[in-house]
Amino acid sequence: MDEEAITIRLTRDQAFVLSDWLYQVMFQSDDLEGIVHDRAVWSPIYAISGTLDKTLREIFMPDHGPRLEAAKEHLRADLYGGADETTAPGQDVTDAPQAHQIERGTPGNHGESDQGR
Template sequence: MEEPDITIKLTRDEATILSDWLERLQMTDLSSTVDDPAAWAPIHRVAGQLDKMLPALFFPDYDMRLEEARRRLRPLDDDSLDD
């Protein structure tokens, strides 16, 4: 019996941040972070799906879009509430 696929929903900002993080993760020495070779298959699959769903990754202003997404997703500091 085949198990059903799992669907994960993300906002565009969340997907952008995750895509960037996965890209940076894949470009580093991952042996210390990903110690199980079986983990590579889902990592590459998620990264590939995000690349397909996020055309902005290839836009000239991607760096600006990424920083805006980061800004929107960062939690507010407690100190900023006093301002």
């Protein structure tokens, strides 16, 4: 089987927020098994998390919290067209903007892969 690498492009804010979420799920809550039942998926999750940890200097800065909140606000503004329009935990996202409803394989600026380009 050919193991060609795949490149995924994220903005710095996307990477920072994803890194924090992965850290919360994997190490703070210890809930990875509750969220991802198929352990085969853990391999790419750990690869992504490790790559983000090695790449993002922000996660080690003393002002990590304010930087993270600013990154989240930027992403919310980009996604929703205005700041601080968040989706609460457990809230139904069917009423959320179209970006939440992207179909697989649909191109867009939401971390699409760079395969074959």
